[in-house]
Amino acid sequence: MPDPVPAWLLNIASNIQLAIAEHEAAEYLEDPEIHYVPMTPAYSKNIIIWQDRMVPLIDLNVLYGNPATTDYRSVIVIAYQQKEYMPLQYIALVLAASPDKIFVSDEDACGLPENYPESLRPCTLSLFQYNNQITSVIDMARFSAGDL
Amino acid sequence: MDSLGHSDRGIHHLALLRVEDIVLSFPQAEVLSIESLAQMDTAQLMPKSSGTLLYRSSELPVFTLNRDLALMVQAASGNRFCVAIKHPDTAQYFALTCDAVNQHSVEDETKSSDIPAVMQSPGSPITRLLKIDNKLVLMSSAEAMRSYINSTVGG
Numbered sequence A: 001m002p003d004p005v006p007a008w009l010l011n012i013a014s015n016i017q018l019a020i021a022e023h024e025a026a027e028y029l030e031d032p033e034i035h036y037v038p039m040t041p042a043y044s045k046n047i048i049i050w051q052d053r054m055v056p057l058i059d060l061n062v063l064y065g066n067p068a069t070t071d072y073r074s075v076i077v078i079a080y081q082q083k084e085y086m087p088l089q090y091i092a093l094v095l096a097a098s099p100d101k102i103f104v105s106d107e108d109a110c111g112l113p114e115n116y117p118e119s120l121r122p123c124t125l126s127l128f129q130y131n132n133q134i135t136s137v138i139d140m141a142r143f144s145a146g147d148l
Numbered sequence B: 001m002d003s004l005g006h007s008d009r010g011i012h013h014l015a016l017l018r019v020e021d022i023v024l025s026f027p028q029a030e031v032l033s034i035e036s037l038a039q040m041d042t043a044q045l046m047p048k049s050s051g052t053l054l055y056r057s058s059e060l061p062v063f064t065l066n067r068d069l070a071l072m073v074q075a076a077s078g079n080r081f082c083v084a085i086k087h088p089d090t091a092q093y094f095a096l097t098c099d100a101v102n103q104h105s106v107e108d109e110t111k112s113s114d115i116p117a118v119m120q121s122p123g124s125p126i127t128r129l130l131k132i133d134n135k136l137v138l139m140s141s142a143e144a145m146r147s148y149i150n151s152t153v154g155g
Helices: A118-123 A140-144 B142-154
Strands: A005-013 A016-021 A025-030 A034-036 A046-050 A053-058 A074-080 A089-095 A100-104 A124-130 A133-138 B011-019 B022-027 B031-036 B051-055 B058-065 B081-085 B094-098 B100-106 B128-132 B135-139
Touching: A005 A089, A016 A124, A025 A046, A034 B135, A046 A074, A046 A089, A074 A140, A089 A140, A100 A124, A118 A124, A118 A133, A118 A140, B011 B094, B011 B135, B031 B051, B051 B081, B081 B100, B081 B142, B094 B142, B100 B128
Parallel strands: A016 A133, A053 A089, B022 B135, B058 B094
Antiparallel strands: A005 A016, A005 A100, A025 A074, A034 A046, A046 A053, A074 A089, A124 A133, B011 B022, B011 B100, B031 B081, B051 B058, B081 B094, B128 B135
């Protein structure tokens, strides 16, 4: 059986958690300055300026049917590639708390629950149980492509 | 001239219009005049306009946007200026109210970027994003803004 792999557990809300691979976490930010962009989707109405880049800030609460967050104190910047050998790109997620380091095993994997958000299904790579809660692994490249 | 506006050996001159807590930019070459809001006549030329501005012998419809880019019929309390904007079609000239207006020259166009795909929304008059001194500027153009206004007024 393969060894458990390290990952970052991202707490979006009490009922939403995601995991990303260790190497995908670019930086955890506390209380970043956010910049409003009008006429954008409800889940992505702000950007942050991080390391001289404009990075979209995503509120996954909206896609899960929760009210939009008003608390932007915890933000994680995530690196991804659209394709292998392409330059790194970045997206940021609003969190409810700082990320936790966890270890994930294949045996934790689980299936899609019926109430899983329709818009996230195409970009969900896998799901597993952690602390008795469904935890999603999202394909950030596909999510960032914008056809939600 | 390029997508950033008037180009002078790689320098792009922009007019920055502050509306509430957002900043819109237009190429400086598209700005016809900057007037005090007191110059605006409140007679409406078009639905959803706030009034009329006389530019030379033409009357231009004046539009007021809020931070969500919704058209407001009444000029907002923070508005101080009317900026007349030059559209390629003279019949489409228009003016926008704003709280403050100033010029900025950008040397390095790499500081602007496309709106990230995950944030794009059809019909938006924002064409690109630009950062100036760690602040965000929402880039637009006469054509993009007038097209947005026309579609909003028509709807």
